[in-house]
Amino acid sequence: MFDDFAFSAFVVTWLAAGIRLAGPLLLAALGEIYAERSGVLNVGIEGTILLGALGAYLVTYATGSPWLGVFGAVAAGVISNLFLAWMYVTVMANQVVVGVVFNIFALGLASYFYRIVLGTSGNPELIPMIGSISIPGLSDLPILGPILFSQSALFYVSIVIVLIAEFVLLRTRFGLNVRAVGENPRAAANAGISVVGIRYICVLLSGAGAGAAGGYLVLAQIGLFRDTMVVGQGFIALAIVIFGRWRPIYAALAAFAFGATDALQLSLQLFSFDVAPQLLLSLPYVFTVIAVSGLIGKTAQPAALMEPYRDR
């Protein structure tokens, strides 16, 4: 059906697009892993991604520098999640409720500010994006070169962050504390760990990750802001966390799998295949349902997930 050249062209477009789409999911999932490992299910990352995207857009729009935009995105994520952390940890409100309501709040806020800044009429202005970097030598490799080594600069940063996140979570004292707090907060507290402190830090980390994910969407994928641009990405990141069994490296693989399925239906349409794209698109979710359902053995969900900690 295919000659070799067309086939490799197909594979290259598909996987390169898959990796491009995976980037934001990956960043959001990394932060969420820390939150969940410390026992907080942060459903609010969906809204945080949107606020991060808005932050990135506004800062880049004002300063003209996309790298400052990344800072804007992370700052928006951290600041908004400070409120979430307060609600989750100090007020001890139901985490799912807070997250769901916060997502609606963020949607309203983002579309409101977007309207204010750009007025109702004009077309959204494009902003400068973070360019892609071709790594000398490696990018000339056949097939692998264009897939892996000529991606956006943010992609390489994300890969480094994955490795750091994995190392910190599994090989450092801080990571051990996080895991202890998520498994048995009372025991952790008795061992002298500040449960409240660790949970605050982890929710802020998930805010930073989700904010950066929004920045990634704006600065490396689209180049403009729309209040409908995030729809569902945060929830997909939740799925990736489960699918990656709460481990950064596995989550990275899961993110690429999700990105690749998403890209596959685009590529198949591009190469005019006749497959129902929706069935393909729903596969990752079906797999996630199976993964959390307990049908295939217990998943390693942190034992204290969604349980507020009362210190007396």
Place this chain on the structure above:
Amino acid sequence: MFNLFERRLAPLDSPSVVIASTLGSIVLALAIGAFLFIPFGTNPLLAYFSLFESSLGSLRGFGMTLNRAAPLILVALGTCVAWRAGFGFLGFEGCMTIGAAAAAWFALVGVSEDGQGILLPALLFWPAMLAVAFAAGGIWAGSVGVLRTRYGGNEVLISLMMNYVAIFLVQYLVSGPMRASGSLPQTDRFPTESWLATIIPGTRAHAGILIAVGAAFLVWLLISRMRVGFELVVTGLSPLAARYSGIDVGRRYLLAAVGAGGLGALAGLVEVLGTQHRLMDGLSGGLGFIGIVVALLAKLNPLLIVPVALLYAALSVGADALQRSTGVPSSIIFILQSLIVLFVMASDFIRYWRPRLPRFGAAIVQEER
């Protein structure tokens, strides 16, 4: 923060405190919301007034308010049934979608070939229609319940993911098997016999609100007047105590899931048979989540849900009108609504903590940390 506040020995639980904190939250949210009108040169008080004037001030606006409230009430009732039982179900987007698809299928099939009249007599058609949609949503959500009770899955995450499966499923249906000829991915228009009847002449108000209010009464009956409902609530308050007193907790979760799913599906039915008259992609439009917020505002009380949903619907119809006339984005409603809920929840902080004031007197009890 740890020095500024100290924990109360017992939370403030008197009704007056609860009412005051709720009212305070609403006032605070509206006050913050008032700032949002300023960049548009609109007087906030006038704006708030016109929100209600355009939705409740005319019969036409009132009809639209009723239509928008109906699916919200149903989703909120579903939330009430599930969450009262301690079943953290978030899958109402999916249930609405599945319910709409089932209703669409039945509306298209329940009619004879030539499109003349309905195969079933109207007296049978409507009960059958409601049953089909309820069953579809019930089975959809019930599967989440089975995964939870049988295999110990996490219902919050499963139900979130199932939303997407449902949405893609309907996307597939309207672009493949159920697609009508034409350029848009949507089904044929339903025969008019299957549309929800207009209940107020001269408006678009349809019978969906009757279904919703009826459901609210039934859910109230279930929860506060029936043994099963009592068992649901006990399960939600304390699964261990429920099990100890002989309640089959797994069954109650399952029942809550099926009920919630069925109610969510009815919301989809109301949307598709009342407003759109055909099945298309993207029908729920976030209602599945907004309904949850409505339920929370009503403190998961089935009878309170009706007025709260009407109020929210009125605000949102009014906001649409306001956006058309002054350009103030209607997303202000999202901000107001979520702020109110967040403030109500945050006001628990005041109920549990009090400011640490310098106290004069002999014995200051030092609490052990």
